[in-house]
Amino acid sequence: MRIPRVYLDAPLRAGETLALPKPQAHHLINVLRLKNGAPLRLFNGQNDAEYLATLNIASRRHASITVTESETIQRETPLRIELVQAIATNDKIDLILQKSVELGVAAITLIHSQRSVRASPEKIRKRLTHWRQVIISATEQCGRTRLARLETAQSVDEKLTAPNQPAARYLLAPAAGTSLATAAPKDQRIQIWVGPEGGFSPEEIRKAENHGVQPVRFGPRTLRTETAGMAAITALQALHGDLVKL
Structure with a gap:
């Protein structure tokens, strides 16, 4: 048992x-x-x-x-991955939080973008307790001993200008010239930006580039917002993290 x-x-x-x-x-x-x-x-x-x-x-x-x-025990990946996720519907955010924890992310930041689901600060505050419980339950299930950090409701601009950012920062963009597979992180701290349904706007992508975030493509198919981050995290773990040991 x-x-x-x-x-x-x-x-x-x-x-x-x-x-x-x-x-x-x-x-x-x-x-x-x-x-x-x-x-x-x-x-x-x-x-x-x-x-x-x-x-x-x-x-x-x-x-x-x-x-x-x-x-x-050691069940933490050597990578310190932060998922920067545009806010989606409640059921999708629950799924994203759960699977991100299972895949070993260190932090999740939920942000407002131009095309993301609208959520008032009051609504976000009301969901915080629930979202933290989703993270705890996923951590209990998957065997990790450290809780992923959760930050919420920052704008794109606020996140781009926040202090202490990692050197390796990637934004998933289908039209990007560089693929995620060929992007070589310079250290073990990695930030992955995932847009809402419809993706980040051209203006947001330009701002991100100006702040050192590198747009990268991830395969020939268009992935839903709840799929894109999970697939990218899995790929990074397989290329540079503990999934490579399998």
Whole structure:
């Protein structure tokens, strides 16, 4: 039987007993139907450690965990990929976040572009908790121990002028002269820009080029926004990351 993995936003140490938040206790007891003493694997998103623990059930709504031991694991790619994704519909963003985490991205930034789905700041704020939970659930499922960072609702201009940008910055554009496969990243920090349905506007592409972002093409077919980023991340991982070891 597969041991459930659980994210806890707390320091974890062998020998300690911690109360579980009610939503997690409910999920383990009433959804997964785990019994008292069931084994768990914990992580807190802060390091490369995974912790073995046992479940202590007090009632149908209350439980704690006792950490028994820790082990260092390495499931993070050497690449530090940031996906810069134009905002799409809610179901597509959920899919993009989930699959990006599974493929090993370090960060996801959602931006407004000229052709992206309109979303007010208030609507974005209301979705933040849900989006972060999507990232946590995907991290629990895929075995990673570090959470991908999520930033939201920046404009194209704000993202282009943000400090501490990586040297390798690529924007997917079907008409670009250079292919993603031949673009050679200069270090392990890589930024991939994916436009909305209809792509980035010519003006946005020019601005990106002026700020050091290189347009690249990615195959002969037109990919949907929820497909393009996942395909590009997979290709980068196969060319330069940990998928090359398969």
